[in-house]
Amino acid sequence: MRISVLILFIFISQQVEAQTSTLVVADSLFAIGNYEKAIKIYESQSPIKAKTYQKIAAAQQARGLTSEALKAYQKAIEKDNNLTIVKSRYAKLLRQTKQFNKADSLYKNLINEFPENPNFHYQMGLVKQQLKDSTAVSYFHKTLEKDSLHLKVMSRLAKHYFKKKDYHKADAFAKKGLQINNQDVQMSLIYAQTAYALKSYHIAIERYLKVIDLGYESSNVYERLGMAYYQESDIEKAITYYKKAVELDIRKISAQQTIGQLLLINEKPHDAEKHLLIALQLAKPQLDNLYQNLGLTYKAQDNFKNAIEYFRLALKENPNKIRSQFELAVAIDNYYADLETRLSYYNLFIKKFKSHPKAENYLALAYRRISDIKKEQHLSNN
Structure with a gap:
């Protein structure tokens, strides 16, 4: 009897050792990024x-493969409901894949279980933001209570209060x-x-220049900087800086x-005339496109x-509008x-755009229609 038990123990030990060594191989493959082979080994375990x-x-x-990852996280939780790391990663992936209601439910449970964990409050805040839930900001504040150096949440709160036009709070964060x-x-x-x-323009200038020094530039930054200098009476x-703004966005x-x-x-x-004429041209609606679409x-x-x-109105705005000229001929043809x-309208189209490379397809249709109309003329004359 003792010998049988000993043999069974040795057999089980060998099986466990073999499985452990196999998992070590899979872990090594995972570590070097050979995920497909690692997954095959992981999935070959029995039981998993x-x-x-x-x-x-x-x-x-x-x-x-986020959908496959979500399935695997779910199976892990079904096997062991006490794996907090798995729940946390699963909830985060649910948020990242826009499954906000599921993520909300999971983070609620995690917060109840670990109320002192700042990351769970922060992640819940992100979820609530996506759900357009006003309680998001309270979760961000709770994050700061648990972790006073949480930079990401400070950024979120600063943006939140800026959008709410509570500029003093935004400035403080x-x-x-x-x-x-x-x-x-x-x-x-x-x-x-x-x-x-x-309207602290002198301070705004210093801060915008710092932003540019950090390597960030945009037409909005240069435009605001230009206006700040104007408010400080530095016209030059x-x-x-306004010129830098239009260099990045001429429109x-x-x-x-x-x-x-x-x-x-x-x-x-x-x-001044040059820039004002550009502004006038940009402000003018593109009526030719509007008329053509109508x-x-x-x-x-x-x-x-x-x-x-x-x-005809489209062509009045832009006489060289290829499609409008062709569509006019088609409408005349039908009316x-x-x-x-x-x-005559197909001939006019060909005369205007015969050498235009972008009119090639329309020209082929116009020539074909001219041929058809001439056949109709011939038949009517006979």
Whole structure:
């Protein structure tokens, strides 16, 4: 009897040892990024333990297979409901895959179980934000209560209060965040924006220049900096930064217009004219596109009379609009009975755009329709 038990013990020990060594191989493959082979080994175990499902989930997530990772995390929790790390990773992945209600439920349980964990409060805040739940901000504040140096939550709170136009609170959180990391670009940007919003233009200039020194630039930053210099009566620097704004975004109407006004103040009317004309052109609606689209709408309803009217209006705005010219010919072709009238509009299209590379497809259709109309003329004459 003792011998039988001993043999059984040795057999079980060998099986456990073999399984352990196999898992070591799988772990090594996982460590070097050979996730597919690692997963195959993990899945070959019998039975698969909760922690092995956890590893499968991590490997699938590393491969970008989030749905498979979620399934594996779920199986791990079913096997062992006490694996807090698995629950935490599962909840985070649910949030990242926009399954906010499921994530909300899981984080609620985690917070009840571990009320002192700042990350769970922070993650719940992110979930609540996505659910448009006003309690999000309270979770962010609780995060700071548990971890006073949580930089990400400071950034969230600074942005929250800035959007709410509570600029003093936004400024305070941004300042606190920069005391922890003065190289944080997003925090520096909020810090500059709050000074600008509070009309502290001298301070805003210093802060925006710091943002630029950190390597961040945008047309909005340069435009705000330009306006701050203008408010501080430094016209030359205001013009300099407004010009930088339009270098990054030439279609920025407000910047083009303000440069024109500043150049006029600076007695440079010729330069002012250029920027004001650009602003005027940008402000003017693209009526040719609007008219063409209305024409196409009427054409689709077989209302060719109205279609003709709007294609003509489009061409009045832009005589070189290829499609409007072709669609006008098509509408005329459908509306008028007179063959010569119909033919003349296709010929006009060919005359205008015969050498235009972008008109090639329309030209082929126009030539074909001319051929058909001429056949109709021939038959009617006979």
